[in-house]
Amino acid sequence: MIIFEDGLALDEASWGGHPPGWTLIGNGGLASSARELMAWRLAYQAGELTAPEAVARAHQPYQAEDQAGRSYYGYGLVVEDDPERGRIYWHNGGSRRFNAHWRSYADDGLTLVALSNQWEVTADQVERRLSAVWFDAR
Known part of the structure; x- marks a missing residue:
């Protein structure tokens, strides 16, 4: 799991703490x-x-x-x-x-x-x- 220096995990930092929705899945929201x-x-x-x-x-x-x-x-x-x-x-x-x-x-x-x-x-x-x-x- 990727953790940023402020302690947030990737999904928390990028998608607000929830799994990515179809807007990110559909547009290729990738790491x-x-x-x-x-x-x-x-x-x-x-x-x-x-x-x-x-x-x-x-x-x-x-x-x-x-x-x-x-x-x-x-x-x-x-x-x-x-x-x-x-x-x-x-x-x-x-x-x-x-x-x-x-x-x-x-x-x-x-x-x-x-x-x-x-x-x-x-x-x-x-x-x-x-x-x-x-x-x-x-």
Whole structure:
């Protein structure tokens, strides 16, 4: 069982002390390490977890998220076309207790995974910094 430093167990910290409801089960409310999340992303991307046709469909733009047509929600992930970085796939989520963000820069073959157990420095902020460091170093 995972216990946080304030003494709360995982289900108490993330789901308010009760088992997760269908809203979390349906949206994939999961707990993972960075290594496990990266392994999952790479296996999914390689078509090892579902049919390659399903992976290809998930990577297609579906519902526009902005007026410019650069960001779309696909089938379970965000699909973006960035003028400087090319095609990007990503997803994030979490709570004030913990959060995660994975991002794949398809044209560069780079996948980043960031996890955080605090709200002051979120996984989104960590991912943005990692991306900046990676691309600025090139």
